[in-house]
Amino acid sequence: MSPVVGIVMGSDSDWPVMEAAAKALDEFEIAYEVDVVSAHRMPREMVAYGEQAADRGLKVIIAGAGGAAHLPGMLASVTPLPVIGVPVPLKYLDGMDSLLSIVQMPAGVPVATVSVAGARNAGLLAARVLAAHDEELLGRMRDFQQELNDQATEKGKRLRAKAEGTGGGFGFGN
Numbered sequence: 662m663s664p665v666v667g668i669v670m671g672s673d674s675d676w677p678v679m680e681a682a683a684k685a686l687d688e689f690e691i692a693y694e695v696d697v698v699s700a701h702r703m704p705r706e707m708v709a710y711g712e713q714a715a716d717r718g719l720k721v722i723i724a725g726a727g728g729a730a731h732l733p734g735m736l737a738s739v740t741p742l743p744v745i746g747v748p749v750p751l752k753y754l755d756g757m758d759s760l761l762s763i764v765q766m767p768a769g770v771p772v773a774t775v776s777v778a779g780a781r782n783a784g785l786l787a788a789r790v791l792a793a794h795d796e797e798l799l800g801r802m803r804d805f806q807q808e809l810n811d812q813a814t815e816k817g818k819r820l821r822a823k824a825e826g827t828g829g830g831f832g833f834g835n
């Protein structure tokens with residue numbers, strides 16, 4: 662299967678965070694590619710990647726970067742595809758620098774920014790974008806959401822049982 666999602670990052674040091682996006686796509690059996698593409702360190706290659714992405718068959722780009730994280734925004738400026746930005750936290754500033762570098766895009770150049778280190782949600786959001794035009798994938802996303810619902814309900818049940826054991830505990834669910 663040829664990749665429909667491009668997962669790119671400013672450095673291979675971002676992979677421990679970005680891996681969660683790949684895992685989410687694996688769960689939905691969505692084909693993706695992974696690469697290092699840095700706006701700062703390899704600007705010409707970055708522009709080429711963004712310009713060619715749609716013609717190569719990609720439908721969504723997930724771009725993660727840390728610090729002065731210009732990669733997601735720069736990619737969004739050269740591709741018509743949806744770009745999801747992942748702020749990668751570095752040693753200093755707890756990812757606030759990455760978040761603010763990605764989230765405040767000028768009007769006309771959107772980047773869908775997820776939370777700091779929120780690569781799993783980036784993968785899930787990419788799956789939802791693809792599911793909008795894919796009934797089968799949409800069904801799997803619904804199943805996934807039901808599973809989340811069931812898990813949360815189960816957690817509530819366990820918590821109430823535990824609280825009842827200590828003399829307290831009540832809830833609206835049964």
Ligand SMILES: Nc1c(C(=O)O)ncn1[C@@H]1O[C@H](COP(=O)(O)O)[C@@H](O)[C@H]1O
Pocket residue numbers: 670671672673674675698699700701702725726727728729730731732733749751
């Ligand atoms: N933010 C960017 C960009 C960019 O935005 O083009 N290129 C690399 N980087 C970031 O620099 C950090 C440190 O990289 P190194 O670990 O290679 O020194 C990484 O988080 C990377 O995403």
